[in-house]
Amino acid sequence: MLKMEMLIHFAEYPDSIATIVENYVSIIDNTQELSSDDKRAIYIGLSIAKASSQYWNSEIDLHE
Numbered sequence: 001m002l003k004m005e006m007l008i009h010f011a012e013y014p015d016s017i018a019t020i021v022e023n024y025v026s027i028i029d030n031t032q033e034l035s036s037d038d039k040r041a042i043y044i045g046l047s048i049a050k051a052s053s054q055y056w057n058s059e060i061d062l063h064e
Contacts, residue, residue, distance in 0.1 A: 021050045 024046055028039055 017050055017052075021046045 025043065028034065028042055034042070
């Protein structure tokens with residue numbers, strides 16, 4: 001049930017996910033512990049996470 005609650009929350013409030021992603025991007029930008037390739041791979045994953053909530057919000061009715 002928790003997964004569904006999280007899906008509903010983040011689909012209804014995509015700005016929450018955007019804020020989380022932006023915070024991670026800022027941290028990743030400033031670290032020297034990751035290579036450029038590692039950072040690029042992480043950014044790709046984060047961009048998918050950010051767009052995912054927008055997709056699910058438009059594709060399913062969470063209030064059924």
